[in-house]
Every structure is written in structure tokens, then in C-alpha cells.
Amino acid sequence: MHKNLQKSTTHINLLVFMILVTLCPASPLFADQRVTVIKGGELYTITSGIIKNGTIIIEDGKISRIGQNIETPKDAKVINAGGKVVMPGLIAATAQVGMAGSDNQIAESLDPFHYSVSFALASGITSIYISRGGSSTAVIKPTYGDLDNMLLKESVSQNISFRSWMDKTNLRQNLGKAREYLQKLDEYTRTNNQKKLQDLKKPSGLDTYIRLLKKEISARLQATTTAELLGIVELIDEFDIRVIIEDAVEAWVVAEEIAKHDIRLVITPRDKRRPNELISAPSGSTLENAAILKKAGVKFAIVPTSPSFATWGVAGRDLMALPMEAAFAVSGGLDEQTALEAITINAADIIGVADRVGSLQAGKDADILILDGHPFHHKTFVETTLVNGKVLYEKSKSPYFSHITHKD
Amino acid sequence: MANIYRYILLGIFIFGLSIPAVAEDVTVIRADRVDTVTSGLIENGIIVIKDGRIAAIGSDVEIPEDADIVDVSDKTVFPGLVNPSSGIGLSSPGGGPFSRAHLSVVDELYPHQDVYKRVLRAGFTTFGLVPGSVGTGIAGQGAVIRPVGDKPGEMIVIKSGLLLINFQANDRTKKGIKSALDSVKDKMNSTDPKVQPLANALQGKIPTFITCGGPGNILHLLKLLEPYKQMKVVLSADSELYRVADKLAGKKIPVILPARIDFEPFTRNRINVPKMLVDAGVKIALRPKSDGIQAHEEFLRDVAELVKAGLDGEVAKKAITINPAQMLAVDYRIGSLAIGKDANLLVTSGDILDIDTKIHMVMIEGKVVHKAP
Numbered sequence: 018m019h020k021n022l023q024k025s026t027t028h029i030n031l032l033v034f035m036i037l038v039t040l041c042p043a044s045p046l047f048a049d050q051r052v053t054v055i056k057g058g059e060l061y062t063i064t065s066g067i068i069k070n071g072t073i074i075i076e077d078g079k080i081s082r083i084g085q086n087i088e089t090p091k092d093a094k095v096i097n098a099g100g101k102v103v104m105p106g107l108i109a110a111t112a113q114v115g116m117a118g119s120d121n122q123i124a125e126s127l128d129p130f131h132y133s134v135s136f137a138l139a140s141g142i143t144s145i146y147i148s149r150g151g152s153s154t155a156v157i158k159p160t161y162g163d164l165d166n167m168l169l170k171e172s173v174s175q176n177i178s179f180r181s182w183m184d185k186t187n188l189r190q191n192l193g194k195a196r197e198y199l200q201k202l203d204e205y206t207r208t209n210n211q212k213k214l215q216d217l218k219k220p221s222g223l224d225t226y227i228r229l230l231k232k233e234i235s236a237r238l239q240a241t242t243t244a245e246l247l248g249i250v251e252l253i254d255e256f257d258i259r260v261i262i263e264d265a266v267e268a269w270v271v272a273e274e275i276a277k278h279d280i281r282l283v284i285t286p287r288d289k290r291r292p293n294e295l296i297s298a299p300s301g302s303t304l305e306n307a308a309i310l311k312k313a314g315v316k317f318a319i320v321p322t323s324p325s326f327a328t329w330g331v332a333g334r335d336l337m338a339l340p341m342e343a344a345f346a347v348s349g350g351l352d353e354q355t356a357l358e359a360i361t362i363n364a365a366d367i368i369g370v371a372d373r374v375g376s377l378q379a380g381k382d383a384d385i386l387i388l389d390g391h392p393f394h395h396k397t398f399v400e401t402t403l404v405n406g407k408v409l410y411e412k413s414k415s416p417y418f419s420h421i422t423h424k425d
Numbered sequence: 426m427a428n429i430y431r432y433i434l435l436g437i438f439i440f441g442l443s444i445p446a447v448a449e450d451v452t453v454i455r456a457d458r459v460d461t462v463t464s465g466l467i468e469n470g471i472i473v474i475k476d477g478r479i480a481a482i483g484s485d486v487e488i489p490e491d492a493d494i495v496d497v498s499d500k501t502v503f504p505g506l507v508n509p510s511s512g513i514g515l516s517s518p519g520g521g522p523f524s525r526a527h528l529s530v531v532d533e534l535y536p537h538q539d540v541y542k543r544v545l546r547a548g549f550t551t552f553g554l555v556p557g558s559v560g561t562g563i564a565g566q567g568a569v570i571r572p573v574g575d576k577p578g579e580m581i582v583i584k585s586g587l588l589l590i591n592f593q594a595n596d597r598t599k600k601g602i603k604s605a606l607d608s609v610k611d612k613m614n615s616t617d618p619k620v621q622p623l624a625n626a627l628q629g630k631i632p633t634f635i636t637c638g639g640p641g642n643i644l645h646l647l648k649l650l651e652p653y654k655q656m657k658v659v660l661s662a663d664s665e666l667y668r669v670a671d672k673l674a675g676k677k678i679p680v681i682l683p684a685r686i687d688f689e690p691f692t693r694n695r696i697n698v699p700k701m702l703v704d705a706g707v708k709i710a711l712r713p714k715s716d717g718i719q720a721h722e723e724f725l726r727d728v729a730e731l732v733k734a735g736l737d738g739e740v741a742k743k744a745i746t747i748n749p750a751q752m753l754a755v756d757y758r759i760g761s762l763a764i765g766k767d768a769n770l771l772v773t774s775g776d777i778l779d780i781d782t783k784i785h786m787v788m789i790e791g792k793v794v795h796k797a798p
Contacts, residue, residue, distance in 0.1 A: 117641045120595035128594065128641025130668050132690055162668065164644045328691060416692040 052076050053406055054089050055385065058098030061392075063105055063361045064376040073103065075383040078405035083377055096408070098387050101400065104357075105376050106143025106384035107339055108364035110283045110318035111263060113325040114145045114159070114336070115167065121153045127167050134159040136326040138410035139417055140337045141392075141399040143384035144169060144375075146368040150176050152225060152234070156370050158384070161409050173369040174237040174261060175225055179249065192256045195226035235259040235281070235369070241290065243267045243300060246275065253278045261367055265317075266290045269306045270299050272313035281367045282310065282317040286345040287334075304349035311355050318364035319343045319356070344393040353393065382406075396423050451475050451492040452791055454770075456502040460777065462746050463761040472502065474768040477790035482762060495772075500785060503742075503777045504762050505550025505769035506724070509710050509749035510634060510661045510681050512557045513721075514538045514572075520559055524605040527618040528565035530554045531584050534577035540718055541572035545795045547721045548784050550769040551582065551760075553753045555589045555634060555661075561598040563605050564589040566622050567634065569753050571769075573794050586753055587659075588626035590635045594645035606653060629655040632754050634681075636661045640668040647676060659752045665690065667698050670705035679708040679752050683715070684727040686734060699744065700736040710749035711741070729778045738778055 053075040060071040060083065072087040073080055089095060114137055117128035128134070137145060137159040148154045154176065156169040178184040198220055205214045219227075228234045240246045241264045250271070253260060262268070265282045267290070268275055275282065284306060292301030303309075310317055321342040327335040343356040365375030373382050383406035390397035398418060402410035412418050452474040459470030459482065471488065473481035481487075488494070516533050534554075544552075555567040569583040590602060609615070609623040626633045633656050637646050643662065650658060660673065661681040673680060680702060689696050702709050711728055713720035720727075724745075732741045750760025758767045771777070772786035787795035 117594040117638065117645070120597070122596035125596040125599060126594040126645070128639065129644065130640040130665060162640075164641070164648075416689055416694055 052090050052093040053096065053383070053403075054093045055096045055098050055103060055387070056089065058101040058103045058387065060377055061102060061104035061357065062377040063357060064378055071103070073377065073383075073385065075385075075403070075406040078383055078407070080377060080379050080381050080383050080385075083379055096387070096401065102388040102391060102397075103377070104386050104388065104392060105361050105381075106374065106386055106402065106404065107141050107360050108318070108362075108368065108370075108375055109137075109142050109145045109320060109324065109336055109339060110364040110368050111320045111324045112142075112145045112147055112336060114142075114147060115157050116147065119149070121149045121151070123147060123149060123153060123155045123157075124168055124171065127157065127164060129160055129162050129164050129167050132328070133326045134161050135410075136337060136417075138402045138404070139399060139412075139415055140326075140339060141386040141388070141402055142336060142339060143386075143402065143404050144365060144368075144370060146173065148174075148176055148237075152176070154237070156368050158404050159409070160404055166405060169373065170370055172234070174235045175229060177236045177238050179238045179240065179252070180245070185248070188252075189255070191223060191226045192230065192258070194220055195223045195230055196256065198223065199227060199230055229258045230256065232257075232259050235261050237261045237263065239263045241266045243270045243298070246271050249280070250274050250278050253280070264288070266302045266306070267300060268315070269303055269309040272310050272315060275310070276313040276315045280315070282315060283320055283367065284310070284317050285320055285322055286342060286349055287322055304345065306349065307346035307356070307359070308350035311351055316363055316367065317359055318367045319346060319359040340392045340397075341395070347393060357392065450477075450791070451480075451489050452495060452768075453488050453492040454495045454502060454772070455498050456772070457497075457499050459502045459762060460504075460742070461762040462504055462742050463763060469498075470502065472762065472768070472770070474788075474791040477768055477792070478758075479762060479764055479766050479768050482764060495786075497772050497785070501773045501775055501777070501782075502762065503771045503773055504746045504760060505771055505787065505789065506548045506745050507551040507553075507710075507749040507753070507760055508544075508549050508712050508721070509553040509659070509752050510555050510567075510712055511552050511716055512555060513544060513552065513716060513718075514540050515554065515557060517557055523562040523601040524619075524623075525556075525565045526563045526588065526605070526620075526622040528556065529568065529585060530556050530566065531568045531577065531581055534568075534570070534580055536574050536577060536580055542795075543718050544572050544721045545787050546784065546797075547724060548771050548787060549721060549724075550771075550787065550789050550794075551750070551753075551755070553586060553634070553749070555587070558591055558636070561591045561593045561595075562601055563623070564591050566631075569755050569759075571789050573789055573792075582759075583753075583755060585622060585625070585631060586755075587632045587634050588622050590633060592635050592637045592642065592646050592649075594638075594642045599645070599649055602649065627653060627656060629657040632657045632659050632752060634659045634661050634752075638662070639664045640666065643669045644672070647672060647678075657754070665698075667696065667701040667705075670702050670707055673702070674706035677708075679710065679748070681710045681712055681749070681752065683713065684711040684724060684731055685714040686730060695734075697731055697734045697736060699731050699741075700734070703736065703740050708748055708751075709740075709744050710752055711744045712749075725777060725782070726780060729780055732778055741778065 055073040060068040071085050074082040114133040115131050118126040120126040145157050152172050152175045154173050155171045157167050158169050160166045240262050261281045263283045265284050266288050286307050290302040319342050321338050323335045343360045347356045362375035365371040374384050385403045386399055387401040388397050389400050400412045454472040456470050459467040467484050469484050471486040552570050554570050556565040566585045567587040567589050569586040570580045574580040609620045612620050613624045625631045658678050660678050687696050687698050699709055713724045728741050732738045747760035750756040768791040770788050771784050773782050773784050775782045785797045
């Protein structure tokens with residue numbers, strides 16, 4: 018189609034040109050239109066309920082207006098979502114996606130053609146947290162083929178190992194030194210002691226810990242058992258830092274403690290762990306984990322058992338099944354709204370990008386999905402994925418899924 | 426300029442002009458058809474070879490009296506094949522520093538290897554020999570060689586034929602390549618063996634071959650190359666190139682890729698990547714699907730498969746002769762049948778891309794180097 022257009026323009030055959038333009042609304046000519054409109058459909062805004070038969074106006078890659086009875090601007094590209102579900106792009110709070118190599122400098126080896134980028138789009142995942150250890154963390158978007166817009170935010174959290182006793186000792190000592198420095202700095206500044214301020218040297222290698230204590234960055238740790246989780250609770254009592262915990266299988270046992278310390282979690286409802294038969298206290302995994310945490314007031318994100326796009330092994334356990342993982346939390350008693358939040362706005366909040374993505378709100382990035390059903394239904398497919406207002410995936414054109422149709 | 430030269434040649438073919446040969450070492454080939462690649466097909470073609478070079482070519486060429494006549498009047502003549510990027514016959518590389526610009530493949534050439542005889546039989550008369558991969562970095566200098574000769578020196582056509590860089594999108598590689606290239610910026614006329622190849626590559630005096638992974642890596646590479654405008658970059662890559670076809674065409678970067686039908690990843694859709702690149706406007710050279718002997722022997726059949734699957738036949742012929750010769754910057758003497766060029770040619774039973782075509786004779790610089798029994 019594109020070719021035809023080019024040919025006819027070079028022949029300056031205006032009539033043919035005009036006919037072609039009117040015949041193919043999906044032609045690249047329309048890609049330059051500044052305004053895109055998604056019309057009709059049920060809009061799952063996540064943050065302000067469901068808008069029936071709503072309209073979203075997209076300008077310069079952002080949502081400029083959303084609601085009912087909004088007039089479609091002239092010359093806008095219109096995407097008809099009548100009868101469909103429209104929702105914000107999903108957020109993967111842990112993933113291995115979109116990297117060409119294994120570089121610690123994430124920006125230097127992003128791969129916008131990586132197969133995982135196409136799969137992310139097909140699965141409706143539009144913001145992804147990736148980590149190469151330490152503070153080498155980032156949130157990326159699957160902007161297929163576009164390297165320049167792939168990186169959303171760098172250094173969003175600090176990975177900290179808190180499992181071996183050496184890790185724990187080192188962390189405590191370093192945080193202690195950092196706090197001592199900060200306290201002195203604070204004291205000298207308060208008393209305006211210029212001489213002492215000049216003599217006060219920032220200890221080397223403690224930048225990370227200083228940032229943690231100033232709450233400029235969250236610590237991201239892994240903890241599975243009650244004992245490990247309570248160890249982190251103790252750490253927060255000692256040093257006032259913001260913490261995100263991955264795994265957290267037994268979090269339900271100490272949900273109140275976690276809530277009290279404002280610890281954010283990244284959980285996998287389907288994770289299994291045997292109860293410890295040697296202790297009488299509750300232990301092990303439960304499908305109710307998410308529901309209990311919600312009741313206690315804990316903020317959590319949900320990720321599947323395998324936070325990558327697997328091309329082998331058992332299906333339904335990788336990132337392609339992100340909504341399904343959230344649906345398992347619903348099976349365990351969690352309400353649907355919170356389950357949806359755990360893969361959109363709350364996940365975005367935990368990875369530090371909630372100001373940009375995670376809900377359908379005016380001013381946010383136009384990362385939007387059009388689905389052919391409820392996101393938790395097993396038959397539901399992503400039909401269209403927009404990232405920054407651009408249509409980057411259409412099921413009808415997908416080499417993976419275009420042939421799959423349901424006959425009810 | 427090259428175009429004018431081409432038209433003059435065309436004129437010579439049309440009017441059957443020829444330069445009278447008087448020297449002793451004159452060979453004349455009388456063929457059914459001569460496929461020049463760059464100037465079309467000549468029926469009942471005659472090629473006059475003097476001192477290893479083509480002195481005259483056409484259908485109405487005067488045959489010198491004392492010439493040796495090779496009468497193959499039922500056969501087709503085609504230029505010798507050029508593999509622009511191969512490590513055939515080289516020893517496996519050792520490790521080394523990130524920038525090994527001073528190292529050259531000519532120091533590890535071993536003539537008399539069976540592989541060279543076998544690739545001759547398969548029709549290859551020129552190789553761009555590149556250093557083996559020891560990870561990312563400036564891998565060293567490649568050479569242009571002919572797969573014949575008793576001593577390493579006799580095999581060499583161009584000693585320092587190209588600079589090879591192995592690229593991968595990561596911080597270390599990018600910084601390493603940048604600092605290696607930038608370190609010679611003020612030493613353009615240096616004769617230091619560690620500097621000169623880099624300086625020559627930077628100024629475009631020798632081509633720079635760059636190996637690179639998938640299309641994402643290529644985006645990073647294109648960014649890295651932006652400041653080095655004079656470099657004559659040739660991309661040697663393999664996977665999913667079609668995804669960046671437009672970008673490569675826009676930057677006018679020629680590509681060496683294997684003659685192979687691919688699958689679109691994670692689907693059963695077969696794709697003809699060489700054709701997709703050509704359609705996007707990229708200049709391509711085809712190489713065997715692997716660097717092994719068998720792939721060289723199956724090469725023409727693989728190219729024929731690509732043509733069967735839609736690649737233009739004339740483009741395919743260029744992609745195995747003149748295009749790789751251009752990428753190696755030896756097209757002034759190699760890659761097509763034209764006056765003044767090396768008489769590197771194949772005598773075949775029919776069109777080079779017919780599946781049942783056999784190679785009867787291989788000539789390098791006018792000498793018969795292989796004759797089918």
C-alpha cells in the first residue's frame with residue numbers, strides 16, 4: 018500500500034492519489050496526524066473507575082482529554098474501540114526484556130528489536146522494570162525499533178542483597194557510616210559551623226547509602242520467609258529507608274508489620290512454598306497472600322513466576338500471562354480492582370514512574386491497550402497496543418496471533 | 426566517472442572493437458555466452474586474455490594469430506566468485522588486547538591447504554580474508570587473497586585490504602572502539618603499524634568491515650559511527666537485518682549476509698532477507714551460509730534458491746561478484762568481465778544460477794587453476 022502511494026505521488030497523478038488516500042485510512046500518511054482519538058468502548062481508567070462509551074484524545078503522545086461526550090477534533094486519526102475494553106498499558110515490576118547484551122550500562126545495550134519487545138507489545142506490557150544489579154536499574158518502554166524513546170527512567174531503585182550475614186553486616190555498617198555523616202552535616206549546618214563543615218569529608222563509597230537514607234531511592238531486596246521479612250522490618254526500624262521486597266511468599270504472615278513500615282512488595286500469587294513443619298507458627302505459601310496484604314493495607318505489584326518472555330517450557334508462567342497472574346490473586350480472594358492496580362498504577366508507583374504511566378488520566382503518557390474482553394478472562398487478547406500515542410501492535414497484523422479467533 | 430567508463434566499455438562491446446594483441450602470453454576463450462555481470466550477456470562471446478588481464482571482450486573480436494585458443498563454444502563464462510568475508514584456511518585466533526589493528530591475517534596464511542583447492546572447484550577465485558573472532562574490538566587487518574599459490578606472498582592480492590571491527594552494543598565495546606579510533610585522529614600520516622591501519626580506515630583508504638549482532642545492535646552501531654564520516658563501512662551481519670533495512674539504505678551502508686532463506690523469528694513464515702534488503706535499496710553481497718567447505722560447495726545452489734524465492738537474478742549475480750569486489754575496494758580489477766580486469770573466470774555448462782550447472786574450468790589471472798575431469 019505504501020509503495021502504491023509513493024508511486025502515484027511521484028507520477029503526480031493527483032486523482033489516483035486522492036482515491037488511494039480515501040481508500041486506506043491506515044496509510045502512513047495518517048501517522049503524521051497530531052491528534053489520535055480512541056472512541057467508544059469501556060475505559061478502565063484504574064484511578065477513576067470505568068467510563069462507559071468514553072473517548073480518549075491523544076496529543077503529542079500524551080492523553081489530553083478523557084471522558085464521555087467529548088467531541089472528536091477534525092482531521093484526527095480515529096481508532097474505534099466500540100464494544101472493547103480500553104485500559105492503560107500493563108506495568109511489569111520485574112522483568113528481563115529488551116537488552117541486547119548483559120551490560121551494566123542499561124542505556125548502552127538496549128535492543129528495541131529484541132524479540133521480547135514484540136512479545137511485550139503483544140502482551141500489552143508497556144512499561145518494564147529491568148535490573149542489572151546494584152543501582153543499574155531502569156524502566157523501559159517497548160518502543161519497537163525506536164532506540165531513542167525506549168528509556169523511561171534510569172536508576173529507579175537500588176538492589177541490595179540481604180541474605181548472607183556478610184551482606185547484612187556490610188549494609189548495616191555502611192548505612193551507619195552514612196547516617197553519621199548526614200547527622201554531622203545536619204548538625205554543622207544547623208549551628209552554622211563553617212570550619213567543621215569544611216573539615217567534614219564525605220566518606221567514599223557511601224553515595225548509595227546516603228541516597229537511601231535521604232529516601233531519594235528505594236532499596237530493593239529479596240525476602241521469602243517470615244524470618245527474612247522481619248529481618249528487613251528490623252532494618253527499617255534501625256534505618257529509616259524505603260524498601261521494596263521481591264518474592265515475599267510468606268508476607269501474609271506478617272502483613273500488619275509490612276504495612277506499618279510502608280514496605281512495598283512485588284509478589285507472585287502462584288509461588289509455592291511448603292509450610293515449615295518444624296514450627297507451630299503459620300508459614301508457607303497461600304493463594305490468599307495478595308488478599309490478606311490488601312486487607313492490611315500493603316501496596317504491592319504482581320509479576321508472573323518467570324519475569325521474562327519464554328519461548329520454550331510451560332506456557333502461561335511468563336510475562337505473556339501477566340494479567341493471568343493477577344487473576345490468580347483474584348482466585349485467592351483479592352478484589353478485581355486491586356488486582357488490576359497491581360499490574361498498572363501500583364506497579365508503576367513501586368517502580369517510580371506513576372507520574373507518567375499506569376492509569377488513563379489526562380496528562381499521562383498515552384500507553385493504552387484495546388482488549389477484546391475483560392483483562393482477566395482467559396479468552397481475552399490484546400487487539401491494539403499504543404505506546405506514547407503510537408500504535409505499535411495490532412493483533413490483526415501479528416505473525417503470532419492474527420490467526421487465532423474465538424467462535425462463541 | 427565509473428559510469429562513463431562503463432559506457433565506453435559498452436560501446437566497445439557493441440562495436441566489437443578490440444585491442445590487437447601482440448604479446449606472447451595470449452589466451453583466447455571462445456564461449457557460447459559470456460555473462461559479464463556488469464555489461465550484460467554476450468552471445469558467441471570471445472575473451473582475449475593478455476598477461477592475465479582481459480584485453481578484449483565481445484562477440485566480434487579479432488583473434489590474435491599466435492593465441493592459445495580455449496574453445497568452449499558450448500559453455501558459458503562467468504566471473505570468478507568473490508567471498509568478501511571469510512576465515513577459510515586460517516588458524517584459530519588467540520586472545521589479545523581490545524585493539525589489535527597491527528595484526529594481519531597475512532601473517533597466518535598457509536597455502537597448500539586442501540580447503541583452497543576445494544573452494545576453487547566451487548568457483549571462488551577471490552576471498553576477503555578476515556581475522557577470526559576473539560570477542561569485540563578492533564580485530565585486525567584482513568587481506569584480499571586468491572586461493573592459489575605456493576607461498577603466502579603469491580596468494581595475496583591486497584595485503585592490508587580492510588580493517589575488521591567486531592561490534593556489540595555495550596559500554597565497554599563502544600568506549601573501546603571510540604577511543605581506538607579517536608586516538609589516531611592527529612596521526613593520519615603515521616607509519617606506526619599500530620596506528621596506520623586505523624588511520625587508513627578512518628580516512629576511507631581501506632574499507633572497514635564491521636561484524637554486528639541483531640538489528641538492535643545495528644542501531645547502536647549507526648550512532649557510534651556518526652562522527653566517522655569518511656570511513657567506508659561494510660556491515661557483515663546475519664540475523665533479522667530486514668528490520669533495519671531502511672536505516673541501512675538511508676546511510677548507504679552495504680551489507681554482507683549469508684545466502685540463506687530465514688524464518689521470521691518465532692513463526693513459520695519464510696523470509697528472503699537478501700531480497701528484502703535489496704527492495705529497501707541496500708547494496709548486498711552474499712556469502713556462503715557458513716564458513717565451512719560444504720557451504721562454499723553449496724553456495725551457488727543457495728543463491729539460486731534465493732532467486733527462486735524472489736531475489737532478482739541479475740542482482741544475485743552482482744551480489745556474488747562485483748558487489749563484494751566493490752566492498753573490498755578491488756572492483757577496478759575483480760568482480761566482472763571487462764577490459765583491463767583480471768581474467769578470473771569460470772567456464773560453466775550453463776547459466777550460473779541454473780541448479781544443474783557444472784563448473785568445468787576455473788581461471789585466475791588467465792591461468793587455468795582447476796579443470797573438471
